[in-house]
Every structure is written in structure tokens, then in C-alpha cells.
Amino acid sequence: MVTVSVVLSLVLIVTVQRLTKTLLLSMISGFGLFVAMNSVLRGALVELFLAAVRDRSFLTLIPAIFFIYFLGEIMDVSKDARRMTESFQKLFQGSMGAVVFIPSAIGLMPMPAGAMFTAPMVDRMGEGMSNLDKLLTNYWFRHCLEFFWPVYPAMYLLAGLTSTKIGSVSLKLSPLFFVSFLAGWVYLNGLKLPKFNKLSRSEWKQLWPLILVLSVGFMILLFKMEGWLALLLVSLSYAFLRTNHVSEAVKRTLRRLDVVPIVLLVFMFKHAMMDFGLGERVSLELTSLGLSTKFVAILLPLLSGMSTGITHASLGISYPVVVGMGGERLGLLVYVFSVLGVLLSPVHLCLILTLNYFKVDLSRAVLKMLPLIGVTAFAAYLFYS
Numbered sequence: 308m309v310t311v312s313v314v315l316s317l318v319l320i321v322t323v324q325r326l327t328k329t330l331l332l333s334m335i336s337g338f339g340l341f342v343a344m345n346s347v348l349r350g351a352l353v354e355l356f357l358a359a360v361r362d363r364s365f366l367t368l369i370p371a372i373f374f375i376y377f378l379g380e381i382m383d384v385s386k387d388a389r390r391m392t393e394s395f396q397k398l399f400q401g402s403m404g405a406v407v408f409i410p411s412a413i414g415l416m417p418m419p420a421g422a423m424f425t426a427p428m429v430d431r432m433g434e435g436m437s438n439l440d441k442l443l444t445n446y447w448f449r450h451c452l453e454f455f456w457p458v459y460p461a462m463y464l465l466a467g468l469t470s471t472k473i474g475s476v477s478l479k480l481s482p483l484f485f486v487s488f489l490a491g492w493v494y495l496n497g498l499k500l501p502k503f504n505k506l507s508r509s510e511w512k513q514l515w516p517l518i519l520v521l522s523v524g525f526m527i528l529l530f531k532m533e534g535w536l537a538l539l540l541v542s543l544s545y546a547f548l549r550t551n552h553v554s555e556a557v558k559r560t561l562r563r564l565d566v567v568p569i570v571l572l573v574f575m576f577k578h579a580m581m582d583f584g585l586g587e588r589v590s591l592e593l594t595s596l597g598l599s600t601k602f603v604a605i606l607l608p609l610l611s612g613m614s615t616g617i618t619h620a621s622l623g624i625s626y627p628v629v630v631g632m633g634g635e636r637l638g639l640l641v642y643v644f645s646v647l648g649v650l651l652s653p654v655h656l657c658l659i660l661t662l663n664y665f666k667v668d669l670s671r672a673v674l675k676m677l678p679l680i681g682v683t684a685f686a687a688y689l690f691y692s
Contacts, residue, residue, distance in 0.1 A: 309588040312344035320653040325670045334572045359574035374538035379427035381556035390513040392431040404501030410449035422449045422657035438665040451487040455480035461618035469638040486686040590628040600634040612648020616655040621645035639691040
């Protein structure tokens with residue numbers, strides 16, 4: 308069964324990464340097992356490689372990753388990041404508010420590898436936090452906006468599939484956003500409320516790099532610009548302002564591009580699932596087991612999201628199956644569990660890149676995240692089933 312091969316490959320990725328602390332080796336192991344268990348893929352490795360390197364998303368993601376790393380490095384080398392961090396920490400009186408604000412703000416504006424974009428800032432602001440807590444804070448608050456904010460492609464797909472206006476879909480999903488956000492705040496910070504301080508004019512000026520960071524999202528949203536191009540323009544602008552630090556920032560950035568082979572494997576996994584019809588076979592296998600419609604509306608998008616790492620792919624695979632079982636009204640439930648599956652996916656680029664950045668085990672990150680996933684899943688079942 309394809310379903311068994313998907314589950315076993317995901318388990319192997321987690322296990323090998325836990326044992327070896329090497330993300331690339333774990334991805335190779337999981338992908339190798341997946342190929343070995345599906346005969347249709349065994350002679351198709353070259354085809355999968357070519358499909359991945361020709362994938363426009365892959366070709367634009369690599370420069371986007373480079374410019375994300377470059378921005379982080381030049382902010383660090385120029386000390387702008389340190390000064391901005393100091394001002395944010397004073398603004399929020401050193402509370403959790405500073406660490407939550409950055410990924411939440413960037414989450415309003417989807418961009419490629421967005422969690423990686425905010426990771427260096429969260430890393431600097433989260434003094435005293437463990438790398439695991441930094442990773443989860445950055446990752447969760449970056450993505451919980453995906454539950455309702457109407458700029459994500461999967462939400463437009465859901466609106467189209469259900470013949471519902473995007474505003475109505477967003478409004479119906481908004482209670483779940485508040486649940487997930489508050490659950491994250493309480494889980495990571497307790498019941499403490501954010502505190503604020505007044506800043507002097509010079510301290511406000513130290514926050515100017517945030518304007519460049521946010522401008523990436525505005526260019527993507529308002530001007531429909533490609534993510535890599537928006538990052539290129541912002542990177543060039545920053546480099547022009549900090550010319551003395553460009554050389555060192557480029558050297559540091561090049562040393563961090565060991566993540567590219569991991570991204571390549573993720574895209575090969577994606578094409579194996581989608582180009583060879585394996586996603587559809589998973590859905591057929593689950594429906595043939597005689598499971599209830601609600602159970603399939605939960606399990607199928609969860610599994611599809613974990614195996615593809617792409618929300619709209621999971622939704623596209625899952626919702627037609629649920630509709631075929633008479634579950635037309637379960638569209639919101641399918642959407643939410645598609646998002647949750649992607650959040651848990653070892654082939655989700657945001658998770659892969661930030662695991663690599665914070666040097667955290669995949670299994671530890673997933674286990675730490677499970678209570679938040681559980682609360683959100685329970686609320687979604689109550690709201691949308």
C-alpha cells in the first residue's frame with residue numbers, strides 16, 4: 308500500500324534524524340525507503356531529479372533562500388540586528404511580545420520560506436530561551452495566521468472548490484486563529500500579558516530594518532511580485548546602505564547553502580507524490596477501508612499534508628474524495644487538517660530550514676508542537692464537523 312510506504316518513510320525520517328542529528332541523511336533515508344516501496348518510482352530517479360530541478364518553484368526558491376540568508380547575515384555583521392533587537396526588547400519590556408510580534412507580522416504577508424526569514428530575528432530577541440522554544444515560537448506564530456488570513460493559495464482553492472466567497476471562508480475560520488494564537492501564547496508564555504515601554508526617538512530609529520523586512524511582503528501582496536525578486540530588491544537596497552559589510556555577509560551566506568540538497572530532496576518527494584498519482588492512490592486506499600466520512604476528512608488531509616508539505620496540494624487531493632463520500636459541508640475541516648498536516652511535515656520547507664538553523668531534532672520539535680496541534684485540531688472538530 309502506498310499509504311504504508313508514506314507513513315514508514317516519514318517515521319524513518321524522524322528516526323534517522325533523531326539518531327544521527329543529520330537532516331540530509333534522514334531525508335535521503337526516508338526518500339530512499341519511499342522509492343524502494345513503490346515500484347513505479349524505482350526506475351524514475353533521473354526523471355524525479357529533472358522534474359525537481361526544472362520546477363519553477365525550486366528555481367525561484369533557491370535564490371529566495373540565498374537572499375533570506377544574506378539579509379540575516381548583513382543585519383548581523385552591520386550590528387543593525389543587535390540594535391533593532393535592543394529596541395524591541397525595550398518596547399516590550401523584555402517580554403515574550405517581542406519574540407511573537409516578528410513572526411506574526413511576517414505571517415500576514417506570505418513569502419517563500421517565511422519562517423526562515425524571521426528565524427535570525429527571533430534567535431536574537433529570544434535571549435534566555437532554548438533553541439527548541441525559539442524554533443516553536445517562530446514556527447507556530449508564523450503559521451497560525453494561515454488558519455484564516457485570506458492571502459494563502461490554499462484558502463482561495465477552498466473558496467473555489469466550495470463556491471464560497473473568500474471573505475466568508477476567512478470569517479468562518481477566524482475563531483480557529485484566535486484559539487491557535489492564544490493556545491500558543493499560553494503554552495509558551497503562560498498567562499503573562501505583553502508589556503510595553505516608551506521608546507526615545509533614537510530607539511525608534513533603530514527599528515528601521517523592520518521597514519525593509521515588511522516591504523518584502525508588501526511587494527508580494529500589493530504588486531504581485533515574485534518572492535525571490537522582492538527579496539533581491541530589498542537585499543540590494545540593504546547592501547547599498549551597508550556596502551562595507553557586503554563581502555563578509557556573502558561569505559557567511561555561501562557557507563550556509565548546504566541546505567540546497569535537502570530542498571532538492573523535498574521537491575523530488577513532492578513530484579513522486581503528485582506526478583505519479585501516488586497522492587490519489589493514498590486517498591483511494593483510505594476510502595476502500597470503509598472509514599466514516601468525518602474520519603477521512605481528518606485523516607486524509609493530515610496524511611497528505613505530512614507527505615507533500617504543501618497545503619493546497621493536500622486540500623486538492625483530499626477534498627474531492629470527501630465530497631465523493633457525501634462530505635460537501637466538511638470543506639473547512641479538510642482545510643484545517645491540511646494545514647496541520649503540513650505543520651507536522653518533515654518535508655515542509657519552513658520546518659526543514661528552521662530545524663537546520665536552530666539545530667533542533669525533528670522529533671523534539673514535533674513532540675513539543677503536538678499539544679498545540681491537539682488543541683487546534685479539537686477546536687476545529689468542534690467548530691467545523
